[in-house]
Amino acid sequence: MNTEQTVVVKCPYCAQEFEVLVDCSIEHQEYAEECGTCDRPVELIIDVSPEGEAAVRTRSEDV
Ligand SMILES: [Zn+2]
Numbered sequence: 001m002n003t004e005q006t007v008v009v010k011c012p013y014c015a016q017e018f019e020v021l022v023d024c025s026i027e028h029q030e031y032a033e034e035c036g037t038c039d040r041p042v043e044l045i046i047d048v049s050p051e052g053e054a055a056v057r058t059r060s061e062d063v
Helices: none
Strands: 004-010 017-023 028-034 041-048 054-060
Touching (some): 004 041, 004 054, 017 041, 017 054
Antiparallel strands (some): 028 041, 041 054
């Protein structure tokens, strides 16, 4: 079974969309991924539903 899902997220800094690979075997995870366009760390908050659907929210690190 393939537990990896590609999800398109939008960079909170430069609004560029990019793809992240989500491991759906983990119900909840948070980590930072560098935006390929502006090189800033985008915080990803990922929740996987019982159906295996990944929902990804983004957050900027500097407020
Ligand atoms: Zn960016």
